[in-house]
Amino acid sequence: MARRSGRRVPALVGIFAEGVQVFRFYADGTVLDVLVEPAPGPRSGAVIARWLRREAPGPGVHSARYEQRGRDIAFTTRGHVGRGDIAVRGTWVDGRLTLSRAGEGWAVGPRLYTRLDGASGATRPGRGQGRPRR
16 A cells, blocks of 8 residues: 555555546556447446456457556556557546546546446446457
8 A cells, every 4th residue: 555644545456447448457566458349337347357357368458567656646558559658647546546648649638437346246248348349
């Protein structure tokens, strides 16, 4: 855990999405990055967790290392559509992940990412469960 003003900030762990962009964060600093279509919904976490794993990353899944300093998060990943390297920066505050992404000549953000693997648990198969974009 990182420290913020004398308090511990929980490590960033979980599956988060904004539109078709999905990130899975692990406590050891690994982050998986994939585009998913159709865009996953809030109940998609369990389904995505079954195939978005660092032990067996599938096609289109990029792996990177993130750094967490207190509430600040930063990492660089590869672009999915020929955009070169993408710088990702943001904050992890009170269970809310906000990220901005930028590449050569473009930038997006800040955007709030929805946690997909929350306590709600149940998932239903069908629309919004998402599969990796090829």
